[in-house]
Amino acid sequence: MSSQPEPNKADTAANAPTQFVDASGTRFAYRRFGNPIGTPIVLLQHFMGNLDNYDPAITDALGQGREVILTDNAAVGLSTGVAPETVAGMARDAASLIDALGLERVDLFGFSMGGYVAQQIVLDRPELVRRLVLVGTGPRGGDGMAQLAPDTAPLFGKAYDPQDLMWLPIFFSPSEASQAAGRRFLERIRARTEDRDVPVSETTVAAHSAAAREWGAAAPGSFDYLKGITHPTLVVNGSEDIVVPTINSYILQQNLPNAELILFPDSNHGSHFQFTQSFNGYLSEFVDR
């Protein structure tokens, strides 16, 4: 009898062990669980998020129909390496992690900055990707993306006890219903008590801030690359995203040749953490299609 069970398909977000794989000189941290059928889905995390910030209510639902791979990019959480100061660099690192896992074709789910990285991976390696899910994100040089809005920027630097309370004003709208959904979200991401990830370092935060500014800098023709991404894409956001303004989700849908857009009411950057049941239904329909 072993007291330490092997990873297997019965794992969930709560108990899937943190694993590591070496690629391009970096030791990447990831968690892998779910039903080993069909096309695996790789999740790319938001600014300041680590493996513990993926919502178990979403990833466990996904895991019923496919393998789910939660990732820390280079120099995020338990991953080693250096955080690139460009989305292009982050995309190279994330792709090298996917390659190191021996995955030849994946669905990509990028939230916020993870959505920038997902777009760049599809551009660089179109054959690696089957379907794309872009949540709370925007195109290169999008509207109001060069820097955070004056009211939003301080929310990322503020100290809380516990610190994860920072996500309530960033991910959820001021309404009572949205804030209540936010508190339930926090309970879900706190539920895992063993083998947790570690906070993102200040050095990485600074590098990723530079990467986001470079991606968001307005430039003529900056949406043109979207016409070349023919992958089926699901774009999702809240009605009033204070981090990546909602209009950018509309711009993505209007410029991507094969994208569907869903916008939820009374919601902010983390609408999928709020309308999780609806979101899971849409997402499951999309990746199973």
Place this chain on the structure above:
Amino acid sequence: MSSQPEPNKADTAANAPTQFVDASGTRFAYRRFGNPIGTPIVLLQHFMGNLDNYDPAITDALGQGREVILTDNAAVGLSTGVAPETVAGMARDAASLIDALGLERVDLFGFSMGGYVAQQIVLDRPELVRRLVLVGTGPRGGDGMAQLAPDTAPLFGKAYDPQDLMWLPIFFSPSEASQAAGRRFLERIRARTEDRDVPVSETTVAAHSAAAREWGAAAPGSFDYLKGITHPTLVVNGSEDIVVPTINSYILQQNLPNAELILFPDSNHGSHFQFTQSFNGYLSEFVDR
């Protein structure tokens, strides 16, 4: 033994008899079928459409979970009366039809001009409506709604044989996939062979054109009324609607306090006739919620 079965819940879009009800001096034509449970859904038709232009693939799917009431507004198809030259008048007529059927609370599904009418009914009679579905439509004074685009306007006046071919360029995108979906849509609305409706008269077409222009005329603060519609609302459109420009669906979602938006790829004014399976899934989830 009766050779003429009574209308009952087994009726479908194909065989539900055309019925009539008198209200405010008008004899309204309608068809009613589906499962008599829950909140009935009333459908409000687009410009130049009659009872035969509702998509059976959508209305039969709706009918599995509720009663479906297809309507002809005043002076449309087999309805008598005079066609109002304002959306306000069309909304009063449609509400009087709903009242005459003894329905105290309904879901409203308005497509295109039917969406203008649905918004106006909710404004006039908020207690009459539970949920609102707005497809291929826009707000008062929306973007590019005062008149049809120069390339679009002639599409409504052109002669075809058969005439229903007019809907291919109006409802579907130029892509092969969309046009093929359009031909399947035409087969569906042609499938009913008995007891069909009659074409919309030129007088009614002229009156409804005036109503659409009046609704669409840009005016400062013309979206303000949307803040007062707190009903759960599902807004749906195609990626490039040439009749009511797609941005207006975004404007609806951004100004309605409780609206969800879905935009489909590679599609035009009739995206729900193209992505019918996905649309039915979203719609069923929304009205069953």
